[in-house]
Amino acid sequence: MTSVTVLQGPLVDRDAWSAVGKCPIEKTMAVIGTKSAMLILREAYYGTTRFDDFARRVGITKAATAARLAELVDAGLLTRQPYREPGQRVRDEYVLTPAGAELMPVVWSMFEWGRRHLSNDSRLRLTHLECGADATVEIRCAEGHLVPQSELGVELTRKGGAAPASR
Amino acid sequence: MTSVTVLQGPLVDRDAWSAVGKCPIEKTMAVIGTKSAMLILREAYYGTTRFDDFARRVGITKAATAARLAELVDAGLLTRQPYREPGQRVRDEYVLTPAGAELMPVVWSMFEWGRRHLSNDSRLRLTHLECGADATVEIRCAEGHLVPQSELGVELTRKGGAAPASR
DNA sequence: CAGTATCCATAAAGATACTG
DNA sequence: CAGTATCTTTATGGATACTG
Numbered sequence: 001m002t003s004v005t006v007l008q009g010p011l012v013d014r015d016a017w018s019a020v021g022k023c024p025i026e027k028t029m030a031v032i033g034t035k036s037a038m039l040i041l042r043e044a045y046y047g048t049t050r051f052d053d054f055a056r057r058v059g060i061t062k063a064a065t066a067a068r069l070a071e072l073v074d075a076g077l078l079t080r081q082p083y084r085e086p087g088q089r090v091r092d093e094y095v096l097t098p099a100g101a102e103l104m105p106v107v108w109s110m111f112e113w114g115r116r117h118l119s120n121d122s123r124l125r126l127t128h129l130e131c132g133a134d135a136t137v138e139i140r141c142a143e144g145h146l147v148p149q150s151e152l153g154v155e156l157t158r159k160g161g162a163a164p165a166s167r
Numbered sequence: 168m169t170s171v172t173v174l175q176g177p178l179v180d181r182d183a184w185s186a187v188g189k190c191p192i193e194k195t196m197a198v199i200g201t202k203s204a205m206l207i208l209r210e211a212y213y214g215t216t217r218f219d220d221f222a223r224r225v226g227i228t229k230a231a232t233a234a235r236l237a238e239l240v241d242a243g244l245l246t247r248q249p250y251r252e253p254g255q256r257v258r259d260e261y262v263l264t265p266a267g268a269e270l271m272p273v274v275w276s277m278f279e280w281g282r283r284h285l286s287n288d289s290r291l292r293l294t295h296l297e298c299g300a301d302a303t304v305e306i307r308c309a310e311g312h313l314v315p316q317s318e319l320g321v322e323l324t325r326k327g328g329a330a331p332a333s334r
Numbered sequence: 335c336a337g338t339a340t341c342c343a344t345a346a347a348g349a350t351a352c353t354g
Numbered sequence: 355c356a357g358t359a360t361c362t363t364t365a366t367g368g369a370t371a372c373t374g
Contacts, residue, residue, distance in 0.1 A: 024281025024291065025209050025274060026202070031285075033205070034366065035196045042192050046321075051336050064367050066337065076284070089374080091336065099284050101316045105304045106280065107192060108319075109272035114191025117243070117266050118198075124191065128308030129320045135309075137272045141295030141302040149268045152275075153296045154213070201346065218356050231347050233357065256354085258356065 031075045032103065036060050036068045042107055044078065044100065049093040069094055077103065109137040198242045199270065203227050203235045209274055211245065211267065216260040236261055244270065276304040 032038055039058040048054055055065040072078045077100035080092035108126060115124055126135040139147045199205055206225040215221055222232040239245045244267035247259035275293060282291055293302040306314045 023209070023278075024286050025277045026206060026281075027285040028277040028281035029202045029205050033200070033202050035193070035200050036367075038196050038200070039193060042190070045316075055336095061368055061370095062337065063339085063369095067367085085335085088335075102283070103276075103280055104316055104319070105276035105306060106273060108306060109270075109276060109304070110192045110195040111190070113270055113273065114193075114195035116269070118194040119191050123324045125322045125324065126306075127320045127322055128310065128312055128314045129318045131308060131310050131312060133309035133312075135306055135314045135319060137276070137304060137306050139272060139275060139293075139302055139304050140307070141298060142300035143295065143298050145295055145298060145300075147295045147302045149212075149271050151296045152271070152302060153294045155292045155294055157290045157292065203347075222356095228348055228350095229357065230349095230359085234346085252355085255355075 028106075031071070031077070032106070034068070036064050037072065038107065038110070040065070040068050040072065041077070041100070041103060042111075044094070044096050045104060045107065049081075049095055051091075051094070054094070072100070076100075105137050112137055195273075198238070198244070199273070201235070203231050204239060205274065205277070207232070207235050207239065208244070208267070208270060209278075211261065211263050212271060212274065216248075216262055218261070221261070239267070243267075272304050279304055 032041060036058060039060075040054055043054055043057050046057075048057060051062075051065060051069070054069065055062050058065070060068075069078065073080060073094070076097055078094045079097055081095050082090050083093050084090045111124075112126070127133065128135045139152060141147050199208060203225060206227075207221055210221055210224050213224075215224060218229075218232060218236070221236065222229050225232070227235075236245065240247060240261070243264055245261045246264055248262050249257050250260050251257045278291075279293070294300065295302045306319060308314050
């Protein structure tokens with residue numbers, strides 16, 4: 001049987017989200033939830049910083065590039081840094097902020113999943129440059145255990161013992 | 168030997184993607200790149216399996232729910248499993264396949280990032296149910312090292328010593 | 335090189351009503 | 355409960371032309 005049921009216990013009062021407001025996943029998707037935003041982020045991880053390079057390598061129009069870059073700057077994932085090529089006017093390049101860099105696990109876990117499930121070629125590898133070993137995105141707890149899906153829980157703690165008020 | 172294009176710091180022969188075809192990230196985004204698809208996946212991780220529950224908890228219309236569920240089933244992330252409530256006709260419920268469960272790092276790393284950067288409340292925690300410790304999504308190599316962004320490389324190996332043909 | 339401005343096509347999703 | 359059927363709005367993004 002190929003089906004898997006996850007989260008037997010992780011419970012969570014599912015209708016408590018309304019009290020929490022939009023969940024973090026939803027908020028994150030509002031920032032990087034478009035194809036072009038994700039690919040621009042990928043490019044930034046590859047070291048791309050210039051407008052035209054983003055447009056060409058991602059394969060989108062300049063209009064889309066401008067829109068997406070502006071949103072990512074607004075969201076604090078990229079910042080504009082002035083630079084000047086000799087003989088040229090001052091321009092901006094787009095460099096990752098720490099917050100932007102912290103999204104790497106999102107993009108690389110997509111990379112890994114896509115490579116494993118959607119690609120027939122396995123010529124691409126993530127590696128740890130220091131030791132040369134393969135790198136992977138994984139879920140691990142503070143005790144150092146690798147956490148399989150079935151053992152992953154989500155807790156919704158109520159602030160300082162306030163009344164639950166759940167219906 | 169298998170020739171390799173590494174991203175130093177991050178970097179790759181950026182125009183080598185054309186030889187590879189669409190990158191795995193792009194392909195993955197084609198499957199789960201919409202807001203509703205991602206949230207439906209989140210719901211599946213919480214244990215939701217029924218049509219109406221998906222629609223209500225994700226907060227989207229039934230039309231969107233039907234479209235997204237069908238796509239996720241097509242893509243092999245969910246399967247339909249017949250079930251029957253006493254006195255009712257047979258219906259299908261949507262359960263995660265192993266491939267669907269393997270996307271957890273994508274969703275949970277969004278969760279973590281959103282909670283850290285976009286939420287003011289920190290009432291939500293990922294935990295390892297077996298030991299109770301906090302769980303996080305991280306990038307680690309086969310040697311067990313935690314891999315910071317600066318030490319993460321992507322290799323593009325060419326198949327079996329064929330001519331590189333790189334321009 | 336780094337954009338802006340228009341116009342147009344498609345995709346995603348809400349609202350609402352109806353069905354077995 | 356589990357959908358289908360319309361209709362409409364908004365988001366996304368392509369094509370193309372123009373600008374400093």
